[in-house]
Amino acid sequence: MLLSFERLGWWKWVLVAITGLVTAFLLLPILFIAALSFGSSQWLIFPPPSWTLKWYREFFADPRWLESAWTSLQIAALVTLFSVGIGLCASFALVRGKFRGRETLKAFFLTPMILPVVVLAVALYAFFLRLGLNGTVTGFVLAHLVVALPFSVLAITNALEGFDKSIEDAAVLCGASPLEAKFRVTLPAIGHGLFSAAIFSFLTSWDEVVLAIFMASPTLQTLPVRIWTTLRQDLTPVIASASTLLVLLTILLMLLVALVRKGFKS
Amino acid sequence: MRKTTFLAALTAAVSLAGVAHAEDMVFTSWGGTTQDAQKAAWADKFTAETGTNVLMDGPTDYGKLKAMVEASGVTWDAVDVEGDYAVQAGKQGLLEPLDFTVIDKSKLDPRFVTDHSVGSFYYSFVIGCNADAVSACPKAWADLFDTANFPGKRTFYKWSAPGVIEAALLADGVAPDKLYPLDLDRAFKKLDTIKGDIIWWSGGAQSQQLLASAEAPFGSFWNGRLTALAADGLTIETSWDNNITAADSLVVPKGAKNKDAAMKFIALATSAQAQADMAAATGYAPTNLDSPALMDPEVAKTLPDQQKASQVNADMNYWAEHRDEIGTRWYAWQAQ
Amino acid sequence: MTQASNTAMLAPPPRRRGWLPAGLGPATPALVLLTLFFVVPVVSLLLRSVLEPSPGLGNYAELLGSSTYLRVFLNTFLVSGLVTTVSLLIGFPVAWTLAIMPGRWARIVFAILLLSMWTNLLARTYAWMVLLQRTGIVNKTLINLGLIDQPLTLVNNLVGVTIGMVYIMLPFVILPLYGVIRRIDPSILQAAALCGATKGQALRRILLPLAAPGMAAGGLMVFVMSLGYFVTPALLGGTNNMMLAELIAQFVQSLVNWGMGSAAAFVLLVATLALYAVQLRLFGTSQMGGR
Incomplete structure (x- = not known):
């Protein structure tokens, strides 16, 4: 009854209303940013005195925006890959392992989340200077991986705990190798957890600014660092136009995925 | 690319x-x-x-x-x-x-x-005012601390740095040539009187946004930021009275x-x-x-x-000497 | 690193192998990574808290002896608790609706959720700063609608921090909860209905307990993340609800006093891990998502 939309009665409308309000709450800043990107006021006065495309022109006139976005994308993609891979393994150990102190180990895996990033940034920077890793992609990815991994571990253990291991065992009984059973039965079943882990890891790296300031070099600048300094110094709506372009790109990608899916079905 | x-x-x-x-x-x-x-x-x-x-x-x-x-x-x-x-x-x-x-x-x-x-x-810390948003603009540091005649929010630099403490002391009647060594107790006591009316700006651009939107119609600004706002067509009044250089x-x-x-x-x-x-x-x-x-x-x-003519030089040597002490006290005071 | 993670992923199911405790093997890559690039550098930095400016516990005495710093500590946990509670209260009904609403609508809400996450964090925070100002759109709209006469103070205070942080944290609650609710077998609830349970009873006795692991995972993630957060509170909060991470950032970057900065970070770490241990003791592992 509670899990069937039709049989919820008036509760249905309460839930729909809450979800509608939250969706509006989520949309408000995005729409606001999109509106500002066409406004003529550099000081974000709203409604703007007039409308303009000049912030988009400025964005494309300065190649450093696209370059830093591309750097961010590469780093975030690498971080996502490693974070989900390593997190998946760690989660198997945490959920399926039979050793004592599993909860302690889990707490240990989560500590990078608690420590304010600036402390990790100074510590890692000094450490990387000795290893010669500062200002390198490797150093950047390692630093972001440390803060992204806890999200993977949390999301995947959560999914794995909800998965009934007897299904995997059944597959083995039916003749699958244990590995095959993991890949063909368990992984698809915890797909949602893997997806969450990937998104959280990607965003942790993509939006991270404090570690990035320390790991950056003249040839390795990420988008958040550019946005951070530009917002502090200039507050220019170029950032609004950059964000709007990214949102548009995301919508296009989503539509593309939806179209491809439809194509497969029909 | x-x-x-x-x-x-x-x-x-x-x-x-x-x-x-x-x-x-x-x-x-x-x-x-x-x-x-x-x-x-x-x-x-x-x-x-x-x-x-x-x-x-x-x-x-x-x-x-x-x-x-x-x-x-x-x-x-x-x-x-x-x-x-x-x-x-x-x-x-x-x-x-x-x-x-x-x-x-x-x-x-x-x-x-x-x-x-x-x-x-x-640059100098000067008194800036969005003249379109208020009937009277503050002209001296004392005016920024006078909430009876100049009601509303005012904005100051958030970080521990030369500027705000000097402004508070000048407003309290300390002579410009008697500022150093800074009387911190007196400065914080003076700042306490308007603490609830302060919006802090943490970067130059934010100070401009606050003034342009009249969220804080006056306050203490870097002079160059006001020039830029005026060039953008806003009615900005700048008072150089006892401007504080850094x-x-x-x-x-x-x-x-x-x-x-x-x-x-x-x-x-x-x-x-x-x-x-x-x-x-x-x-x-x-x-x-x-x-x-x-x-x-x-x-x-x-x-x-x-x-x-009416300029106060923040004493960098004094600040360097007492940077940690003032900073620790400044952030503790803000957090109270 | 790739090699290690691959071999671990391909490793056979947990089995006792010499000195390694049963089933710990797959955790090796994560352990190596965190030991090398987290424990070693961070411990060597935290050591400075007892070495600088002079050896001893002076930094800790100063930190714990000051009512201001204690306030900042308390405030950090209060704000994080508030943000977690609000996120869960809002996130649960949304995740529930998403799990059962018609697919097309659910996909649209999901798309918006992902869009909000994809928009740069700093841009979103600045947007809220301007939206929530006394002269901002939210206040203007409320005044035009006749709901209020005077603009509300929505930013530079606790309200601003909460709105800004809940906005960022919501996906971290909704996504795991959605996964958990999707997996609940609807027939359990049908059985409850057959036995005469009302909706309220079914919610309290069946749906909420079954969703608890997701709530715990999401809530833990949000709470812990909030503790170490700094950009959003710094921009949307007032100075009198400063959070610890901002104080630490000031010690490290502005005052360059690493002794005090590391002492504060260490106290935060210990307090949080202690809290985690207490939660484990009180609720056992089941509350944390174990079975």
Whole structure:
């Protein structure tokens, strides 16, 4: 009854209303940013005195925006890959392992989340200077991986705990190798957890600014660092136009995925 | 474009510690249009004259600076820092002494020259007001502390730095020449009277947004930020009464790999023409005494060096000496 | 690293192998990574808290002896608790609706959720700063609608921090909860209905307990993340609800006093891990998502 939309009665409308309000709450800043990107006021006065495309022109006139976005994308993609891979393994150990102190180990895996990033940034920077890793992609990815991994571990253990291991065992009984059973039965079943882990890891790296300031070099600048300094110094709506372009790109990608899916079905 | 960045990233990944080549140097500043102006007025000219490529890094971060000096892995050669930090870092041994046989300090404003630093640009804290939003604009620091006659929110610089404490003491009736040593108890007591009416600005751009939107219709601002707002068509009133000067400084971290190039770069950056170009682009004042003569008189008269009649110089040496003590107390007071 | 993670992923199911405790093997890559690039550097930095400016516990005495710093500590946990509670209260009904609403609508809400996450964090925070100002759209709209006469103070205080942080944290609650609710077998609830349970009873006795692991995972993630957060509170909060991470950032980056900065970070770490241990003791592992 509670899990069937039709049989919820008036509760249905309460839930729909809450979800509608939250969706509006989520949309408000995005729409606001999109509106500002066409406004003529550099000081974000709203409604703007007039409308303009000049912030988009400025964005494309300065190649450093696209370059830093591309750097961010590469780093975030690498971080996502490693974070989900390593997190998946760690989660198997945490959920399926039979050793004592599993909860302690889990707490240990989560500590990078608690420590304010600036402390990790100074510590890692000094450490990387000795290893010669500062200002390198490797150093950047390692630093972001440390803060992204806890999200993977949390999301995947959560999914794995909800998965009934007897299904995997059944597959083995039916003749699958244990590995095959993991890949063909368990992984698809915890797909949602893997997806969450990937998104959280990607965003942790993509939006991270404090570690990035320390790991950056003249040839390795990420988008958040550019946005951070530009917002502090200039507050220019170029950032609004950059964000709007990214949102548009995301919508296009989503539509593309939806179209491809439809194509497969029909 | 994608290919070049990827190659650049690869090169960075392959080269171990070093980022800059022997013929390159790295200049670090705060980013945004200020650093763009520094690149155009200083770095590009330096490259044209000497062939040394100047790589831009940033933002300046004192934690990062300290870490690289301690680990002897300095990747920055010339850095733009706040004036009081420059004096303090010099005393802590984090900076190279400047080579004044290369840098000609005879033409530089002596207020901003120390053994380890020279002025990068300077500015004044002035009283700004959005005249469209209020009936009367505050004219003196005392007015900003007078909530009866000037009701509403006012905005001040958030970080512990020269400016706000001086303003509070001036408002409380301390004579400009009797400010130092700062009477902190008196200053915080005065600040307490308007604490609930203060909106803090943490970056120059935010101060402009607050004033333009009339979220805080008046407050204490960097002068150049007000010039920019007025140029954008807003009705901004500026009071230079007892304007408080502070400066950014150029320094060379201890153990910088391209020390000699950095000295030459600083020599060019503080030359009369380079300082004049930078001032024209940003609205900050030049630290070279010969620069104003090279500038458009219309622009020159909006700069703090024309406002010496009623000007207070924040004492960088005092601040450097007491930076930690004041800072600790400042943030504790804010958090109360 | 790739090699290690691959071999671990291909490793046979948990089995006792010499000195390694049963089933710990797959955790090796994560352990190596965190030991090398987290424990070693961070411990060497935290050591400074007892070495600088002079050896001893001076920094800790100063930190714990000051009512201001204690306030900042308390405030950090209060704000994090508030943000977690609000996120869960809002996130649960949304995740529930998403799990059962018609697919097309659910996909649209999901798309918006992902869009909000994809927009740069700093841009979103600045947007809220301007939206929530006294002269901002939210206040203007409320005044035009006649709901209020005077603009509300929505930013530079606790309200601003909460709105800004809940906005960022919501996906971290909704996504795991959605996964958990999707997996609940509807027939359990049908059985409850057959036995005469009302909706309220079914919610309290069946749906909420079954969703608890997701709530715990999401809540833990949000709470812990909030503790170390700094950009959003710094921009949307007032100085009198400063959080610890901002104080630490000031010690590290502005005052360059690493002794005090590391001392504060260490106290935060210990307090949080202690809290985690207490939660484990009180609720056992089942509350944390174990079975």
